[in-house]
Amino acid sequence: MVKIGLIGCGAIAHTHVSNLVNHLKGEEITEVFDVVPQAAKDLIKEYQLNAHLSESVDALVNSNNVDVVMVCSRNDTHVEPILAAIQAHKYVFTEKPLATTAAACKKIIAAEVAAGQRFVQVGFMRRYDPAYQELKATIDQGLIGAPLMGYCRHFMTVPPTSYxxxxxxxxxxxxxxxxxIHWLFKDDYASVQVQFPRPNSLNPAAELKDPQIVTVKMKQGAIVNVYLNQNSHYGYEVRCQVIGEKGIAQLPEVNRLDLHADRKIYHDVDYDWSNRFxxxxxxxxxxxxxxANRQEALTGPTAWDGYIATVTSDCAIQSQKNEAVVPIELPERPELYQTKE
Ligand SMILES: NC(=O)c1ccc[n+]([C@@H]2O[C@H](COP(=O)([O-])OP(=O)(O)OC[C@H]3O[C@@H](n4cnc5c(N)ncnc54)[C@H](O)[C@@H]3O)[C@@H](O)[C@H]2O)c1
Structure with missing residues (x-):
């Protein structure tokens, strides 16, 4: 029975704790910390956890009552608990992003390399989605030949806040x-470009340019377009299509009943991400x-994967300034991360 220390008690923590309490096995939440203590207290109460309220990140990570750490706090607060967990030789599951800067990701990688072991799993949960796994297996089996290009759609409904x-x-x-994308295509990125199509006049957020199209080019030449829209107004939708040398593989449209009635064929669409994944x-x-329970090496998304994502994001944000194609350069992948994929 692995003992979990949970850091951060907001929206995603509620999703995870609900799953831990109601669906998952082999664990118990023993320590909880949030910079807003009331948030931690509310979570403990809501899920009737038999957990202690920790006073700090450090106290939680180094508690004898904690075997593994879960980081569910704000994006810019992940690094401290991750480094502390590596130092304490405890596995740590962190929500994405690994860190908000490439330099901070490198620190985490250096700490793992120095320890000679991977301790970090990053919460890129799509890799665990059955449809994405089938898509990956189809590509890996060579059923569509080498992947040449792709199209992704990430549409949100929740109206953007000032954040x-x-x-x-x-x-x-x-x-x-x-x-x-790099997981499916088994290749590193060469460049990224962000372009802004005609602005959506229904977008209420003054500091958000919406929609956006991101184009990534891989080292072996494959190109993928990602359409991103925070104001879809019809629902939440994630699509992914990979076009290969001899076929196309794509996520199913929606895993919902089609209703044929009233001279229409239709189905419901998710409202937000929580249901889809x-x-x-x-x-x-x-x-x-x-x-963690079997004390086996982790096989989920690694700190190196987190680093790739952060570097790619940094370059994409650079491209947002003038829509330029920004080259993506990564140092050589350390031996510790070679066995992955
Ligand atoms: N994988 C996914 O699909 C997914 C979905 C949603 C959120 N996330 C990630 O989860 C993280 C949390 O997002 P959220 O939506 O739950 O945010 P949220 O704002 O609802 O909750 C964040 C919580 O962290 C706490 N916090 C802030 N700084 C802290 C610190 N230094 N130490 C401890 N607690 C601290 C806040 O008080 C708050 O309770 C983010 O990194 C986000 O990117 C991932």
């Missing part, structure tokens, strides 16, 4: 595609817990 600015489309939405959230955490 959500032009950069957030990259850091909060595109970051999932930037992980999934329910299974993926459960499977990614169960995988992390199982590996």
């Amino acid at each position: 959500f600015k032009t950069e957030n489309t990259i850091n909060d939405s595109f970051i999932h595609e930037s992980d999934i 329910v299974e993926a959230y459960q499977r990614e955490l169960q995988d992390f817990i199982d590996h």
